Amino acid sequence: xxxxxxxxxxxxxxxxxxxxxxxxxxxxxxxxxxxxxxxxxxxxxxxxxxxxxxxxxxxxxxxxxxxxxxxxxxxxxxxxxxxxxxxxxxxxxxxxxxxxxxxxxxxxxxxxxxxxxxxxxxxxxxxxxxxxxxxxxxxxxxxxxxxxxxxxxxxxxxxxxxxxxxxxxxxxxxxxxxxxxxxxxxxxxxxxxxxxxxxxxxxxxxxxxxxxxxxxxxxxxxxxxxxxxxxxxx
Amino acid sequence: xxxxxxxxxxxxxxxxxxxxxxxxxxxxxxxxxxxxxxxxxxxxxxxxxxxxxxxxxxxxxxxxxxxxxxxxxxxxxxxxxxxxxxxxxxxxxxxxxxxxxxxxxxxxxxxxxxxxxxxxxxxxxxxxxxxxxxxxxxxxxxxxxxxxxxxxxxxxxxxxxxxxxxxxxxxxxxxxxxxxxxxxxxxxxxxxxxxxxxxxxxxxxxxxxxxxxxx
Numbered sequence: 001x002x003x004x005x006x007x008x009x010x011x012x013x014x015x016x017x018x019x020x021x022x023x024x025x026x027x028x029x030x031x032x033x034x035x036x037x038x039x040x041x042x043x044x045x046x047x048x049x050x051x052x053x054x055x056x057x058x059x060x061x062x063x064x065x066x067x068x069x070x071x072x073x074x075x076x077x078x079x080x081x082x083x084x085x086x087x088x089x090x091x092x093x094x095x096x097x098x099x100x101x102x103x104x105x106x107x108x109x110x111x112x113x114x115x116x117x118x119x120x121x122x123x124x125x126x127x128x129x130x131x132x133x134x135x136x137x138x139x140x141x142x143x144x145x146x147x148x149x150x151x152x153x154x155x156x157x158x159x160x161x162x163x164x165x166x167x168x169x170x171x172x173x174x175x176x177x178x179x180x181x182x183x184x185x186x187x188x189x190x191x192x193x194x195x196x197x198x199x200x201x202x203x204x205x206x207x208x209x210x211x212x213x214x215x216x217x218x219x220x221x222x223x224x225x226x227x228x229x230x231x232x233x234x
Numbered sequence: 235x236x237x238x239x240x241x242x243x244x245x246x247x248x249x250x251x252x253x254x255x256x257x258x259x260x261x262x263x264x265x266x267x268x269x270x271x272x273x274x275x276x277x278x279x280x281x282x283x284x285x286x287x288x289x290x291x292x293x294x295x296x297x298x299x300x301x302x303x304x305x306x307x308x309x310x311x312x313x314x315x316x317x318x319x320x321x322x323x324x325x326x327x328x329x330x331x332x333x334x335x336x337x338x339x340x341x342x343x344x345x346x347x348x349x350x351x352x353x354x355x356x357x358x359x360x361x362x363x364x365x366x367x368x369x370x371x372x373x374x375x376x377x378x379x380x381x382x383x384x385x386x387x388x389x390x391x392x393x394x395x396x397x398x399x400x401x402x403x404x405x406x407x408x409x410x411x412x413x414x415x416x417x418x419x420x421x422x423x424x425x426x427x428x429x430x431x432x433x434x435x436x437x438x439x440x441x442x443x444x445x446x447x448x449x
Contacts, residue, residue, distance in 0.1 A: 157379065164372040168362045178359060178376065181352040182383050185390035192394070208393065216386050223382060227375045230296050 059132065064194040067128055068187060071147070072154065074120045079158030080175045082109050083166040092166075096232060106159060106228035113155045121147060134198065142203035143194065149213040150190035156220035157182055163231045189213045236439060239432040246425035253418035270328045272418050276426040277321040278346070284314030284430060285353065289381030292374035301445065302438075304370040307377055309437035311356050313430055318350045341391040348387050352380045366445075 086092045095105055125147075129136055136143065158179055165175045193209040203210065254272035261268035291307035294300070325343065326336045337343065356376050363369035 160375065160379070164359070164363075164375065167368075168359075170362055174355075174358060174362055178355045181348050181355060182379060184348050185383065185386035188390040188394055212386065212390060212393075219382050219386070220379075223375075223379055227296065227378065230371045231375060233371060 060198070063128075063132065063134070064191045064198060067124070067194060068150070068191050070124045070128075071117075071121055071151070072183075072187065074124065075117050075151070075154050075158065076176055076179070078116050078120070079113055079155060079162050079179070080165070080172065082113060082159055082162035087166055102229045102232045103225040105232060106163075106224055109162075110155055110159045110224070113159055114151065117151050117155060121151065138200060139197040142197045142206075145203060146190055146193045146197065146206075146210065146213070149210065149217055150186055152217045153186040153213060153220055154183060156217060156224050160220075160224045160228065160231070163228070185212060186216050189216070236432065236435045239428065239435055243425065243429040243432045246421070246428050250418070250422035250425040253421050257414065258418040259412075259414050264332055267328065267331045270324055272422045274321060274324040274328055275419070276423045277317050277324060279423060280426045280430045281314050281317040281321055281346075281349070283427065284310045284317060284434075285349070285381060285384070287434075288314065288353075288356075288377045292377035292381075295370060295374045296378075301370070302442075304374065305438050305441040305445075306434070307373065308360060308441060309434045311353055311360075311373075311377070312437060313433045315350065315353045315357060316433075317426075317430065318346065318353070322346060322350060341394060344391045344394070345384075345387050348391075349384065352383070356380060366448075 083092075086095055098105060125136075128134065161175060161178050161182075165171045165178070168174050189209040189212045193206040193213070196206045196209075197203065250272065254269055258269065258272065260266060287310040288307045291303045291310065295303035295307060322343075325346075329338070330336050356373060359376060360369050360373050363372055
């Protein structure tokens with residue numbers, strides 16, 4: 001408020017706003033008056049600096065979500081292309097003619113996707129540790145369990161849906177539109193469990209989320225194995 | 235048969251309206267706004283019923299490969315999406331005066347929104363896969379995945395947050411409200427179920443005619 005005196009001397013109004021925000025109405029009103037000068041006071045953070053970086057508390061709040069966002073975006077890219085090799089090289093008939101149970105094709109593709117996603121996730125996690133300076137030592141064993149279960153759920157449905165959308169023109173659009181709503185329970189459980197683990201809680205504290213992830217994995221895998229025959233018919 | 239269902243649903247809906255506005259008492263704290271309860275839960279109930287039928291018809295299609303089962307799944311999914319949309323809309327209209335907001339990320343609202351998006355995707359898949367037989371197979375798989383996903387969605391969002399009032403009809407211990415509220419609700423429930431049956435029957439007939447025209 002020590003600036004109030006100066007405002008009085010200048011004969012200008014004072015405007016108090018939250019850091020980085022000026023309400024739209026206020027902004028328009030200020031513009032309409034065509035001010036000759038605007039004096040901004042307050043710390044450097046008050047006039048637009050990306051505050052997410054230095055604010056540890058806010059960072060801890062969004063980190064699990066950002067981490068899983070990275071996982072799922074990379075996963076979407078990998079999963080969506082599962083059957084592209086066969087389509088581009090005209091080998092789809094080869095898959096159809098493969099002898100034996102078609103669920104073997106499903107499990108093979110799933111294993112490939114899991115391996116790819118595991119590599120990407122390891123890299124993403126390493127980058128997170130480096131750039132956001134988080135201490136993973138305590139949370140790591142639990143985190144491995146949660147990430148593994150979450151990834152399995154994502155890949156189990158993703159592999160199934162990738163086969164369904166392989167021949168569709170709008171594959172890139174349709175695939176995430178189908179996959180993401182179905183994956184809401186997996187993502188919610190994984191993000192919530194990751195959040196608790198990063199906050200220093202033991203795996204036992206999030207047992208219900210881990211159980212939900214495991215249940216989802218069992219359901220998705222069973223459906224995938226049982227119905228893949230119907231998808232790979234023609 | 236279909237025509238009879240149509241007249242039956244019209245009569246039942248009319249009776250439901252009379253019951254909701256004439257027989258049911260004016261609620262003490264919410265006033266007339268509460269009368270939307272005679273429409274909103276029946277819509278939600280029919281939406282769940284519709285998606286249950288989609289799942290059952292999908293399994294039947296994968297086992298028997300009867301085109302009729304696929305047409306039933308298709309029709310039921312369309313009507314289900316319609317009723318889910320109406321349930322969300324009536325819920326919003328009810329939420330504004332009672333909760334003070336059109337929408338909130340409460341558990342039940344979230345899970346219904348996910349349900350809505352999931353089956354919109356189902357209809358989208360039907361529209362984009364050109365080969366009819368292939369579309370039928372893919373949609374059957376999606377119909378099963380979506381139905382099995384619902385309990386998972388329910389538990390996950392329930393643990394995540396909840397604000398919606400608990401179910402008043404189907405809960406342990408049974409219904410505790412008065413008969414003056416129960417009967418109008420049950421009549422509307424039956425009316426909307428008959429309406430659902432009518433719409434599905436009509437749509438199945440149309441789909442059959444389409445398939446015959448193309449054959």
